[in-house]
Amino acid sequence: MTYCVGLLLNAGMVLLSDTRTNAGLDNIATYRKMFVFEEPGERVIAIMTAGSLSVTQTTIARLQEAITDDPDADAQTSIMKAHTMLAVAELVGRTLSQVRSDMAERLEAMGQSASASLIVAGQRKGGGMRMFLVYPEGNFIEATEDTPFLQIGEHKYGKPILDRVVRPETSLGDAMKAVLLSMDSTLRSNLSVGMPLDLAVIEKDALRITESRRIEAGDARFAAMSEAWSTALRDAFRQIEI
Secondary structure, eight states: OOEEEEEEETTEEEEEEOOEEESSTTOEEEOOOEEEEEETTTEEEEEEEEEOHHHHHHHHHHHHHHHHTOTTOOTTTOTTTOSSHHHHHHHHHHHHHHHHHHHHHHHHHTTOOOOEEEEEEEEETTSOOEEEEEOTTSOEEEOOSSSOEEEEESOTTTHHHHHHHOOTTOOHHHHHHHHHHHHHHHHHHOTTOOSOEEEEEEETTTOSOOEEEEEOTTOHHHHHHHHHHHHHHHHHHHHOOO
């Protein structure tokens, strides 16, 4: 399994994904779950994936192929030529749905699920920042001011802190802290989520990735943040009276 989270804020977008893939206790591997497509100054698109690795890798491969290998690609087939972020989400949804349809019978015959979901986030020149959660069937929902974050994968452990602290006006610095602590809670509670982590920040109207970081196991800053959060929770717990 995996855990990916994206925040859509007034100041920009913050994205975080883990890299663990499980196919049983004795078959654990590391695969990137965050993919970035950008033409700086024109558009930036980030896609995070969860679910069947076969389905998500094939979906990303088809999207990439339309960008780099198809001379006839147009706004209907390439996310780098789509006219709006809504059109990008629709194209990604169609691709995911088609891949699932193509692979479902074979995967099910092997006792594997063909389910997968994606977070699609980005901005094109002249348009606003948008973020979508694409379901296995290809339909999607969009992040809003009322719900400025989206999650896929093992989301339940990391959701409480986001519910409590994330607002559209949250700064990018606080947003990075929130997603990292959300991931830390998930790592502590679910062995199917694991490091290294991929963190990306897209500032509003920058039309490019403005900060990118891979956080490896043993990262000193992440470990210090995790310990500080644990200490703060323990101290707060002791101070509450019933």
